[in-house]
Amino acid sequence: MGARLRAFTARMSAPVAEPVTDPRRRRFLWLEIAVVLAVTFALSGYTSILSIVQALLDAAPLNEQTQTLNASASQNPWLDLAYQLGRIARLTAWALLPLVLLWHSRISARAMGLAVPPGRGRWPAVRGDFARGVALTALIGIPGIALYLGAVAIGANATVEASGLGASWWRIPVLLTSALANSGAEELVVVVYLAIRLRQLGWSVPAVIAFSAVLRGSYHLYQGFGGGLGNLAMGAVFVAFWLAFRRAWPLIWAHFLLDAFAFVGYAVLAPHVSWL
Template sequence: MTDVESRRRIGAEIWIVLGLSLGKAAVYAVVNIAARLTAGTPLAQQTATLNASRTERPWLDLTYQLLGIGFALVPVALALYLLSSHGRDALARIGLDRARPARDLAWGFGLAAVIGIPGLAFYALGRALGITVEVRASALDDHWWTVPVLLLAALQNGVLEEVIAVAYLAERGCRDLGWSRVRFIVTSSLLRGSYHLYQGPGPFLGNVVMGVVFSWFYTSRRGRSRVVPLVVAHTLLDVVAFVGYALVPAEWRAALGIV
């Protein structure tokens, strides 16, 4: 296979992986925000619901939730399989292993702290400017499995987004296609922002900033091409958002102006 054929094959592979995962979500997000902007109702008066209940029957709802989480991770398995070609260990290649657990956890908590406060500020600013919808982080009914499912959903988001949008894209883009670090950071960050666009321009910009920080860290000497700190940070942020929302009493949320 010639170099040109190899590059074309890798390019097609990237589009396929994204088309099955975050790229598909980005396209739907663009259509969704177009629908919101032409709905005749201001964005500030609209709501985006995450982790919604699928049915009123608890055990069936639990089944749907677990199936959704499991199938959402299939593109991650595909990406790891593709990166494992020619006998290479994909987990070690992108740092999705237990080689440096203490260091990875420390960086994960640090990144979560760095991103968490600015993220809330972007959301609050977007709400104040009327360019961000009201985000309902959890609409699951109160069951014994609600918190465990929300924890799994947070982990699923962390693994899916960081492995695909950062690690996989860095491996295929930078190492195999010769992208510059700047091109990778811009591409990864815009991709991250695009699939959050359904929440409005505010979350789009906030997630682009998060993407810049995460993709820069991954390619830095501190990050050492290890994705575990990013997964830890992303999971922590979603745990706070999902579980915190579910546990805060409805009257408290109303008093704070949260749906």
């Protein structure tokens, strides 16, 4: 066990890209990180913190308040669909932003953990990434449900409606596409991009894990303290996994499956299950 732990730690500590020592380029990378986070998840974290403060100031207890994900934006179903597609497009742009920046600085898809081997090795690699994603889904999802229900029970979390969309024909495809867009944006920005850039700037492995995890927890605080804590733990596990194995697809698969089960499961089961 000790040898395996040392090997795991050594893999996490291995360089992810060429370190940046030039002062001018270091300043530019700090500016790049600040801009990327400002237009994506740092701003979401800021508004999420304001949301939990507002919820705590409300007269109603936190567990009697409701937070709706994938909320309907219009009573007109076609206009609502247009709004949902716009939100998905924004998340897709967030996912592509770090890829463009990393590619522009000559960091390959392989270094990001996104490359798939050609030929006969492609499908075994895809199956392996999917299997690891399923394992991560179970590792995060089962304790996550227990943490959510416990937090609601003690008044530390709002009740989360995972889907606020009406029973339109496009509801399930939109929820699945939204789950995919969420997973791509979060894992590519909060794990892959941040881990590469912060390691290039000389941050230690524990510091990278802590920063990524706290950021992920912050922009889920609107759900309550259970949501923030659960996502902080998920963030720590995900960035540690990426640093150790340098594969992004299992994280994207796991996040997609977690969101897909939550979004679609809620939409289908909520009218028939009282505790949802």
